[in-house]
Amino acid sequence: MASTIRVRATSNGDITEVQALIQHPMDTGFVKDAKGEIIPPHFIQRLTFEHDGKPVFIADWGTAVSKDPYVKFSFKGGKKGDELKIGWLDNKGATDATSAKIQ
Amino acid sequence: MPSRNDFSAARRVILKGVGAVALIGLGNTALGGLPALAAANDKYPEEAFKQKSDADAIKALFGKPHEASDQVKLDAPEIAENGGVVPISVTTTLADVTSIAFLVSENPNALAASYQIPPGTVPAVANRLKMAKTTNVIVIVEAGGKLYSATKEVKVTVGGCGG
Amino acid sequence: MISTMRARFMTCLASAALLLAACCGVAPQASAAEAPNPVADAKAFRDYFTKKFPKVKLEDFVNGPYSMNEDMHRQWEEKEQFPPYEFALEAGKEMFAKPFKNGKTYADCFANGGIGVRQNYPIFDEKEGKVITLELALNRCRQANGEAPYSYVKDEMASLTAYMAFTSRGKPMDINIPNDGRALEAFEEGKRYFYTRRGQLNFSCATCHVQSPGERIRAEVLAPALGIMNAMPIYRSEWSGMGTTSRRFTSCNSQIRGVPLEPQSDEYRNLEYYLSYVSNGLPISGPGARP
Numbered sequence: 001m002a003s004t005i006r007v008r009a010t011s012n013g014d015i016t017e018v019q020a021l022i023q024h025p026m027d028t029g030f031v032k033d034a035k036g037e038i039i040p041p042h043f044i045q046r047l048t049f050e051h052d053g054k055p056v057f058i059a060d061w062g063t064a065v066s067k068d069p070y071v072k073f074s075f076k077g078g079k080k081g082d083e084l085k086i087g088w089l090d091n092k093g094a095t096d097a098t099s100a101k102i103q
Numbered sequence: 104m105p106s107r108n109d110f111s112a113a114r115r116v117i118l119k120g121v122g123a124v125a126l127i128g129l130g131n132t133a134l135g136g137l138p139a140l141a142a143a144n145d146k147y148p149e150e151a152f153k154q155k156s157d158a159d160a161i162k163a164l165f166g167k168p169h170e171a172s173d174q175v176k177l178d179a180p181e182i183a184e185n186g187g188v189v190p191i192s193v194t195t196t197l198a199d200v201t202s203i204a205f206l207v208s209e210n211p212n213a214l215a216a217s218y219q220i221p222p223g224t225v226p227a228v229a230n231r232l233k234m235a236k237t238t239n240v241i242v243i244v245e246a247g248g249k250l251y252s253a254t255k256e257v258k259v260t261v262g263g264c265g266g
Numbered sequence: 267m268i269s270t271m272r273a274r275f276m277t278c279l280a281s282a283a284l285l286l287a288a289c290c291g292v293a294p295q296a297s298a299a300e301a302p303n304p305v306a307d308a309k310a311f312r313d314y315f316t317k318k319f320p321k322v323k324l325e326d327f328v329n330g331p332y333s334m335n336e337d338m339h340r341q342w343e344e345k346e347q348f349p350p351y352e353f354a355l356e357a358g359k360e361m362f363a364k365p366f367k368n369g370k371t372y373a374d375c376f377a378n379g380g381i382g383v384r385q386n387y388p389i390f391d392e393k394e395g396k397v398i399t400l401e402l403a404l405n406r407c408r409q410a411n412g413e414a415p416y417s418y419v420k421d422e423m424a425s426l427t428a429y430m431a432f433t434s435r436g437k438p439m440d441i442n443i444p445n446d447g448r449a450l451e452a453f454e455e456g457k458r459y460f461y462t463r464r465g466q467l468n469f470s471c472a473t474c475h476v477q478s479p480g481e482r483i484r485a486e487v488l489a490p491a492l493g494i495m496n497a498m499p500i501y502r503s504e505w506s507g508m509g510t511t512s513r514r515f516t517s518c519n520s521q522i523r524g525v526p527l528e529p530q531s532d533e534y535r536n537l538e539y540y541l542s543y544v545s546n547g548l549p550i551s552g553p554g555a556r557p
Binding site: 180181182183184185187188189190192229231260261 | 340557
Binding site: 045069 | 221
């Protein structure tokens with residue numbers, strides 16, 4: 001099955017910029033469905049990015065992060081061709097992980 | 104709000120992750136498992152996310168006071184096009200940044216996101232947050248053990264929490 | 267002899283004049299000045315907007331409310347770095363390539379395999395004598411190949427049209443009105459629908475999108491009608507998801523408290539024909555993101 005994680009990582013030789021877009025409902029638990037019942041909270045709690053075996057960015061999220069969440073950050077190091085590992089864990093215990101090559 | 108059971112399930116997965124990370128450390132690249140879930144410096148700040156006010160959330164997350172700093176540049180729109188997806192970002196010229204957190208004052212729970220910045224990572228983050236209504240967005244930057252902040256009011260006409 | 271020739275010549279001229287008058291008198295108003303003239307209409311339409319917004323570049327009109335408001339434009343630019351329609355676009359690409367049960371694909375139903383053709387839609391089908399929109403063509407393709415049609419307003423239809431629009435990105439809208447009375451009539455019908463007031467709020471499409479682009483209706487900034495089809499289908503924050511032209515037309519009708527028509531009803535097809543034609547030359551920007 002296709003990953004929920006889309007990543008774009010580009011290095012200018014010195015700094016690697018990473019953008020990620022993840023397919024996830026990020027339900028807040030405040031919204032009701034068509035039947036009038038509360039849609040329970042369902043959101044990514046932790047998202048990690050790893051390069052060369054070390055975390056380069058860790059996101060702790062609550063329900064106020066938008067649906068299909070997006071994040072952008074940069075880190076020093078990382079060369080074209082290096083692998084970036086990304087993984088998330090949500091409040092229901094579900095996870096997804098992927099890896100992407102730095103362009 | 105995640106129930107006790109939900110989070111214990113999460114802890115179980117994290118513990119599984121410990122094994123995965125250890126195996127990766129031993130050179131078992133075929134695993135390709137979840138990176139760093141257990142290796143993360145701090146555990147998920149569940150209590151801070153539960154707090155209602157920004158003051159309580161900051162207290163739960165950091166336990167220190169913060170001061171406004173013009174070295175923290177918060178970028179957010181004047182009027183959010185839609186409260187459900189408000190692009191907000193921060194950059195800072197402060198040194199030794201270890202953590203960046205975003206709060207939306209009048210959201211049901213003020214803390215929106217908290218980011219850990221390991222050494223070597225640029226202290227700048229762009230994300231998209233939900234805002235329930237017109238209110239202040241506060242960004243906290245932890246640098247050299249101290250907290251610095253910037254605040255900006257963002258007008259919201261169509262609330263982001265389903266309204 | 268010469269007088270007879272002149273007489274015959276004069277008779278010829280007279281009959282020619284009568285014939286000409288008869289041709290021009292086909293339209294209800296029955297006067298030469300009211301004859302359908304899509305070329306003139308398109309020029310007048312474009313001139314109206316470029317005069318009203320001299321600082322907006324012609325190709326930027328396709329960005330809807332973002333071309334009208336600086337603060338919104340910046341928010342849009344940030345989101346376009348990794349746009350919300352990304353997933354629908356990917357899904358559309360996969361769907362488009364997947365063969366039907368009978369082994370054929372969407373590519374078999376379209377010129378150039380459906381790649382880079384979106385800017386020609388809607389097309390006037392001279393056999394049928396009606397306007398065929400892209401959404402209609404896709405469902406007809408499905409039905410011709412033994413597949414059930416998709417809903418016109420979102421999901422698969424939005425993903426498929428998103429992909430087809432993406433393959434045409436940057437190409438100028440290029441709608442053709444053949445020299446066929448029925449095609450001209452469809453254009454005129456579309457124009458009539460656009461300018462007719464309806465619903466409890468008694469608004470026409472023009473009320474918002476010609477009279478008031480850039481201004482607010484409650485909390486929303488209104489898009490200009492010029493180029494308004496070029497970004498379709500769109501991911502709307504308001505919908506938290508994708509929607510097609512059909513979705514937009516039906517929801518617009520609901521919003522002015524009118525009764526929405528069935529998707530792909532004649533009125534909507536003609537409306538899309540008119541709106542697309544008067545935006546000829548402006549680039550396809552779809553799929554798009556909107557508030």
